[in-house]
Amino acid sequence: MPVTIQDVAREAGVSVSTVSRAFTVPEMVRDETRHHVLATAERLGYRPNRAARGLITGKTGNLGVIVPDLSNPFFPNVLKGVQARAREADYAVFLADCDENATEEIALVQAMAKQVDGVILCSSRMSEAQLERVVGTTSLVLINRQVRNQPAVLMDTAGGMRQAAEHLAALGHRRVAYLSGPRASWSNRERRRGLRRAARQDIEVVELGPFAPRFEGGSHAADLALAEGVTAIIAYNDLMALGVMSRLADRGVSVPKEMSVVGFDDIPMAGMATPPLTTVSMQNERAGRAAVDLLVSLLNVTGAEAGDLRRGLECQLIVRASTAVPRDPTGR
């Protein structure tokens, strides 16, 4: 029932080759004929079958994106960027959620491989070795993961942490707690690294955790941080920061008067919390777009000269109301 190139050819009174060329190499067919063909196609509602085209060109016009967990508020926004940019570049996108599971992730890459021109891996859960192995299955672009000279878009989370540390230092904080996220996570390592480096000079960092990178993890961590006598807390992510604030409120500790709190991610909720949370914003949607750009340019390159394989994205501290000058800079 769907209309094929043959239908158009017959209706327009030309051969299929001509119809095909009218679409793919317009300058090769006479203006008059081309207009006629295109008009007929339009009238019949013809749209080339991408699968059939892919069979012969070797390009599918699709790309895949794999995320660890859709219900993590971090990912939908990068997905949105991927989606938007892909559509602009006339690619369709396959989505898969690997449920935080590396094995599943590998399976998904392999399942997708034949149907896509390339895959974007968001915060891959694979080990270094596993990643090395799937490289070559298809073109790969990583987001927030660094391995060998794989193409990647990396958020400068270390820089974000530096901004957070400088902000607290400028306010007069001297002893702050870092609430660590999952040990194995690349993001967590980067954040710790950025913080430690920035802190060296004038801030003492006491590191706690790891905690679950969720609201409950934050509630849990809050008490520990309180016992450490710090004046400020930097959480691995906003969810934890929110948990911290909630627990502090329960214990009657006022934020930011008695304790400053900084999050990371700038999830939509951050600005709506009481008090609105100071946090580091990461341009997720931009990251998604950048990944697509990178992938597409990779696909259009002849092979040899690859150009720049890395894209960096700045993070930005958003100062809201959860941070302030400490009452007693040395802790209570």
Place this chain on the structure above:
Amino acid sequence: MPVTIQDVAREAGVSVSTVSRAFTVPEMVRDETRHHVLATAERLGYRPNRAARGLITGKTGNLGVIVPDLSNPFFPNVLKGVQARAREADYAVFLADCDENATEEIALVQAMAKQVDGVILCSSRMSEAQLERVVGTTSLVLINRQVRNQPAVLMDTAGGMRQAAEHLAALGHRRVAYLSGPRASWSNRERRRGLRRAARQDIEVVELGPFAPRFEGGSHAADLALAEGVTAIIAYNDLMALGVMSRLADRGVSVPKEMSVVGFDDIPMAGMATPPLTTVSMQNERAGRAAVDLLVSLLNVTGAEAGDLRRGLECQLIVRASTAVPRDPTGR
């Protein structure tokens, strides 16, 4: 470079037909041969090319899902359900975000049509007429949208509203505000309907709005509700409810002592607010799974007898700490 069915055939010393059958109609090839073929395929890392298969079978093994806005926390969860169930049924899923734009949505359906066996439309932004028109382009399943006898999975939001109303009535509230969402939205109409019906007996509902279905819309609405002298507020969704609570806190109105607040959606943030928000939970992930089930069964049906084209999903009131007995049941 990718390994094709021919490679397997050559390597296994059989014809391509046999290899094909070993995969698609195993009982048709002798056990011994089949094992040999399958083993060879495994060894070579062969995976059938779905596009090529689709060309001849007419089935692609893909389905599409279109959402209005990925950054709306409602959708990622249904997406997660779609994704998970699709994978179980061995379908890959195309994702698209139409940016709240009906025209774009239509274009996306058409662009997908050739590449998928069916499309799931989440809370479609199309008008009735537009929807009628795209029906037939491909198999369609709607989520939270009702039109003619199109297959759909519908959340019983009206029922959820009833629960909320009963809850407030039981606490002793007699006059409550409903903060309306977008007028054109099917969900909003359903929620109003459910509330009005449930309220008839013992609650007076004053309807305000429409407001933007976001945090800011809630802040805006809070003052108006306060002026109406109600003892409880039901918001179109959680985002608004959170905005209401934030604004009430600013104005020194204590929740739930002086004002009860009920949300809708049960977004992750709801339970983390202060106080934790009483809200209606909608099984988004289940909805996603149900939509896939419906679509798949639709595809496997011969054509004539279609069976049950509707799936209903119950909503459930989650009572947390933002609702309580009113100080003065008649308002202040």
Place this chain on the structure above:
DNA sequence: TGAAACTCTGCAATCCTTTGCAGAGCGCGT
């Protein structure tokens, strides 16, 4: 022993496009 009845495998057509190659038609110079 021979024929019938199966079971299994291979041939070749088919799905929808793209594309190399060759041919048709035309204009132009000689």
Place this chain on the structure above:
DNA sequence: ACGCGCTCTGCAAAGGATTGCAGAGTTTCA
């Protein structure tokens, strides 16, 4: 009038898989 060079179009193969049909081989039974 002829041939050359263009431009444009058509033929047919190719791409990876499925499937109807027919043939090869084996078993069963008379």
